[in-house]
Amino acid sequence: MVRTERSPAGTAQGVVRAPFDVYRLPDATLVVDVQSPLASVHATRFVIPLLPLGDATPPIPRLNPKVSMDGQPWVLATHFATTVDNRILTHPVGSVADQEWVIKGALDFLVNGF
Numbered sequence: 001m002v003r004t005e006r007s008p009a010g011t012a013q014g015v016v017r018a019p020f021d022v023y024r025l026p027d028a029t030l031v032v033d034v035q036s037p038l039a040s041v042h043a044t045r046f047v048i049p050l051l052p053l054g055d056a057t058p059p060i061p062r063l064n065p066k067v068s069m070d071g072q073p074w075v076l077a078t079h080f081a082t083t084v085d086n087r088i089l090t091h092p093v094g095s096v097a098d099q100e101w102v103i104k105g106a107l108d109f110l111v112n113g114f
Contacts, residue, residue: 017086020100021033021097022050022094022095023088023089023093029050033046033089047081048077053066064106067099069096
């Protein structure tokens with residue numbers, strides 16, 4: 001059996017992923033990468049879309065908290081969370097790491113209802 005070298009956890013094509021970095025998808029949607037770098041065993045990342053505050057339907061505050069990136073308000077569309085191919089998350093356009101607990105609270109509400 002021949003062993004091959006693996007990329008370190010949280011990397012793809014030599015890119016280290018920082019928790020709560022924001023990326024722009026090819027369709028221009030902004031998403032927050034919420035997957036732990038320790039769970040990078042597949043070629044996908046778990047992301048949550050960000051919607052412009054005015055475009056979102058009335059949010060459920062706990063499920064869809066308002067977050068701010070570069071002074072702009074966004075709604076975290078937790079109910080639209082999905083996976084994407086990690087190769088399309090090439091260059092972060094921002095970060096919402098300073099709002100980690102609000103985002104984790106939204107995920108907790110999605111899964112547990114409280």
